[in-house]
Amino acid sequence: MVSSLTQPQSRSILVPRDFANEPDIQQLALIRHTCAHIMAMAVQKLYPGTKVAILFQRGFANGPVTETGFFYDFDSPVTFTRDNFAKIVKEMRRIIKANLPIVREVVSKQDIQAEIADLGEPYKLEILDSIPDGEIITRYFIGSPDTGKSTKSNVEVDPSLLAPIIIPPQSWWDLCAEPHLNSTGEIDPNSFALESLAGAYWRGDETKPMLQRIYGTAWETPAQLEAYLTQKEEALKRDHRKLGRELKLFSIQEDAGGGLVFWHPRGAKIRYIIEDYWRKAHLDSGYELLYTPHIANLDLWKTSGHFDFYQESMFDSMDVDEKAYQIKPMNCPFHVLTYKHELHSYRELPLRWAELGTVYRYERSGALHGLMRVRGFTQDDAHVFCLPEQIASEILRVLNLTEQILSDFGFNDYEINLSTRPEKSVGADEVWELATSALIEALDAKGWNYTIDEGGGAFYGPKIDLKIKDAIGRLWQCSTIQVDFNLPERFEMEYVAADNTRKRPIMIHRAIFGSLERFFGILIENYAGNFPLWLAPIQVRLLPVTEEVRDYCDRVITTLKQAGFRVELDHSHERLGKMIRTAELEKIPVVAVIGMKEMETQTFSIRTRKGGDLGLLNLVDLQQKMQQVIQDKSSL
RNA sequence: GCCGAUGUGGCUCAGUGGUAGAGUAGUUGAUUCGUAAUCAAUUGGUCGCGAGUUCAAAUCUCGCCAUCGGCUCCA
Structure with missing residues (x-):
C-alpha cells in the first residue's frame, strides 16, 4: 500500500529474440497448448492413478501456455523427478508420431459430470463446477473418441508406432475451452522438451493442496528450440549470482542470514560510482538529498497504516526504553516527518526530496533470490510534495530523469504500464481524475507508449511502472512512480495556500532503480559482467x-x-x-x-x-x- | 511458508557404512618470460548445523539452517 516503491517481481521473462524465422505467436500457442495435453495424456498413461489438475488461472489466461512453453499440474502417487522426463518425452513422441486427431466436443454439464465422477478426477469435477451455468462446455479428445484410431490424414504413420498408444479408453480427453491443433502430428517431435518440475498450489491458493507441475518448452521447429535452449544457456552464464562470486562483487552468507548482501570491494566500487552518479543527477534535476534513521518509534507505522496492513512483511519491533521501535520497511514516513517539521508555503512547492534509503523487509524464505529479492536493500527513493496542478509537470520531470538515468546505464527499451483506480480505494473522485489524467498527460508529452492496467493502481493513487529490456531481451521491472492521496491525509500534512488556508499537498513516490541491490543484479546480467569503462571497478x-x-x-x-x-x-x-x-x-x-x-x-x-x-x-x-x-x- | 532437489578445502566437483580425494585458487621455490594456462613442492576440510541408529556415519534416520527450480507473496 502506502509507499510502495516495491521490490518488483524478481524473475525476468526469458523470450528469445533473433530467430531466423520469427515464430508465429498464434501457431505457437496452439502447439504449446496441444503439447500440454499430450504431456498430460502421456503422464496419465505411464503413471496410472495420476489425476490431472489444470485450469485457467490468473496470469495464464490462455490456459497452460507460458511465454516459452507449457505446463500441466498433476496429483500423482508417484513423485516425479527429472529421471521420469525421458520416459514421458518418449511417450509424447509416440503420441505425436501416431498423428492422433484432436476432436472438440460440446458436452452437457450433467453428462460430463457423471463421466468425470466415474473416472475419479476430483479436480476436473471442481473445474466443471466452477463453470457458470449456461456457458458452453467443451472437451478435447486426443485420439478419436470412438475408435482411438489414427485420423486418416495425409501424414504417413508407421503402424508399429500406433500399438503402444492404445490406452483405455483408447483416447484421452480433458475439459478445455481453448483451440488446439487438429492432430498431434502437426507438432514437430523434435521441437519440444521437458524442462523442470515444481510444486504448485491447486488453484494457485496456498491453503489448497500442493500439486506437481511439469514445465516444458515447445516451438515450431527444432531450430527454434535450439535457439531457445542456447538463449537459456546464455542467461545462465550471465546469472548475477555466479558472476557476483567469480568477479568478487558481492556475497550473501549463511552465517549472516539469507537475503542480506555483502558488497565486496569491487562491487562496492561500482555501487559508489552508481550512487555518486545518482546524487549528481538528482541535484541537477532539482532534488535535495535527505538522510533519515534506520529505526524509529513503531507508532509512526501505525499512523502510516503499514502496521495494520503489512505487519507480516515487517521485521518484529524491538524494545527501546519500554517503547516499541521498528526497523524501517520504507522511507516515506520519514520524509513526511521531515516535511511536517516546519510549516510550508505554497510558494515552496514542489519540494523534491531524495534519499538512498536502506530498508528491511521480511521476505519469506522461499522468496529470496540472489540480489533480486532480498531482506535488506537500499531504495533510490524520492518523494515530491506538490500542488495538484503541478502533478503533470512533476511526473514529466520524473520521466525525463528516469529516461536520462536508465539510458546512461544502457537501457533504452521500455515497457510502460499505467495503473488506474482500483475498486477499493481512498480519495475523492475528482482527485483521482486529476492525477490519472496528469499521468497520461506526462506520458503523452514524453511521447511514450503505454499499456493501461485498468484498476491496477494502489488503493492510494494511480501509478506508472516501467520495465526495462536488457541485452538479451529480458524484461525487468525497476522504476515506479506513484501518486499518493493517503499518506498526506493520515499524517495531516499541510501547506499554506495563497488564500492563507491550510491545504493538503499531493505526494508522489518514485524510484528509478527500484533498489540498488536489484539494479546491480540486473546490470551484472545485462553486461554479462563486462561493465562499461565508467563502471568497471578496475579499468x-x-x-x-x-x-x-x-x-x-x-x-x-x-x-x-x-x-x-x-x-x-x-x-x-x-x-x-x-x-x-x-x-x-x-x-x-x-x-x-x-x-x-x-x-x-x-x-x-x-x-x-x-x-x-x-x-x-x-x-x-x-x-x-x-x-x-x-x-x-x-x-x- | 509450501512442493521437490542440493549442501564435501576459497571455487568446481568425485567419493553409498570401514584411515577424506582431484582439479583450480592460495603459499613457497626455481624460471625473467611478448598477447588466454611455465615447472616443482606445499598449506588448507569437526564433509551445512544438531540429535539418533551402528562396533563404525560424508554415506542411513529425524529436526533445523542455507541455497537452487517453482508455487504463494512482493506495501
Missing part, C-alpha cells in the same frame, strides 16, 4: 613483461591514478600469457602490456577485452581515449 591493469620495468610501471600507475583512473599492477610474476588470461577472466576492460620496448619508447601495448590487441599507444593518447569512452559511458 586498467598493467602487465609487466619483465622485472626491469616494474619501477616504470609504478610511476605510470601513479600518473594514471592522479588522472582519476582505476588502475593496478599485476604483481603475480607470471608469464604474460597467464597474466592476460587472468585479466580476461576478471573482465578487466583494458590491459597494458609493458616490456623493455614500451619502457624505452614510453608507450603501452594495449589490449582491450572487446577489441583484442590494439597496438601501441602513448600515455596521452591512452588517457584521452579512455576519457572519451568514460564520458560516452561506453566500452572500448
